[in-house]
Amino acid sequence: AGPAAVHVELVLRGAAAARRRRRRRKRTRTKRRSKTMTRTKLRRKARTVNARRKRTKIVRKRRIAIAKRRKTKIGIGRRRKTRIAKRTRTVMVRRRRTATETRRRTA
Structure with missing residues (x-):
């Protein structure tokens, strides 16, 4: 086995590896569809009640997404308003001192 033969072997091995790689690359995952249909699909259905x-x-x-971004409740039908209100992030409320606490502090 001279250097030329070894070289040929390596080249062939490289080619085989490349072929394997190519095969492996082809497998793609199927595209996930969004839960809500695309608007084009809706346009196609358009006139059924379901659509x-x-x-x-x-x-x-x-x-709702827009409202969340703005942290407002505008642009949502009445039924949803409460839900968005619950969903917005809570803000810390400053607690007022009770009378006893004030007394204790001043004494």
């Missing part, structure tokens, strides 16, 4: 329901759901979600 309308789905659309309102999507709109509501979008509005």
Whole structure:
């Protein structure tokens, strides 16, 4: 086995590895679909009751997202207002001193 033969072997091995790599790369995961349908799909369905329901759901979600970003409750139907209020982050409330505490401090 001279140096040339060894070289050929290495080249072949490299080619095989490349082929394996190529094969491995091809397997892609299937694309996850979002739970709410895409708007194009909705447009296709458009006129069924189910589609309308789905659309309102999507709109509501979008509005809630916007409201959360703004930390307001505007742009949401009455039924959802309370939910968004609960969801916004709580703010620390300064506690007022009770009378006894004040007395203790001044004494």
